[in-house]
Amino acid sequence: MYTSASELQVAHSLAASGQPETGFFEIAKAFSKRPGFRLFTILRYDPAAALIRRIWTSHETEYPVGGAKPVSDTPWTRQVLESGLPYVGRNSEDIRSVFFDHELIASLGCASVLNLPVRWDGKIIGSLNLLHEAHHYDDVDPAELAIFVQMAIAGLNAVNLSSYG
Template identity: 30%
Template structure:
């Protein structure tokens, strides 16, 4: 098979995967069907060993979906990522050194955060030790936005350098395809 034929075949498979995701959303399929279609779409485009979806609000951060609920359980944390550290409480560990940069890049600016090696996970996430133990070493956090405001993120984690060559524009496209779905699930979860 020629390189052009292989490229065409990959492109056709990816388009079919996007079409399946669109079909599930269009049909107002059950949440589990949409999450599965999204997982498969992201796996085809980027690959992942762990995939989670977060929703952000003034009330906190809610994990709406996880492919590994033992490592990343569902539910809400009471504080937003920007205010996790309570300076008055000596027992609360400080946020990771790149947390403020992550918040600015993903939540405020609406840009993808990409980390290539294990140290990048340690610099941005409190649960880096568990991520390392799970064999994860790279991350791509894709903001989900409505009306210019980040309402959530699609979080892909894999082996080191897993997302170095990722097409970020495709990540944003996929996030926008599911933005209304993520918003609806977040609102239903908050009730």
């Protein structure tokens, strides 16, 4: 079996000190090569508080670590956080229909999204969120990214949600 250089880099980074940031940074580097992004965030799902909390970001100014979004009963929530299925938003209309911060997303030149839920022990614990220009993720198979999604588990589990307010 062949392991890509990106997979090896992420795997080695997970053994290094400075977790979970070190591992998340290497996952971002891998995603920057394929499938690419203009904005990348990692969210930790906190079902007890009905929030998803930002624990890593490529854009600290616009989307700072520690920010949280309320989780309510929407088709996106049922698909990503309950069923554990990826969501692909192909254009600005899709973004607008799902995210209340669609204007900020658009200001970053983003008009498509790929949300990749992270599952651990049968439960959704977070999501990896890539955003780019319109239709950027149309031909991306989320299954091809599963190795990186699963590599995020250790970092997501290491996060102490009580330190995020």
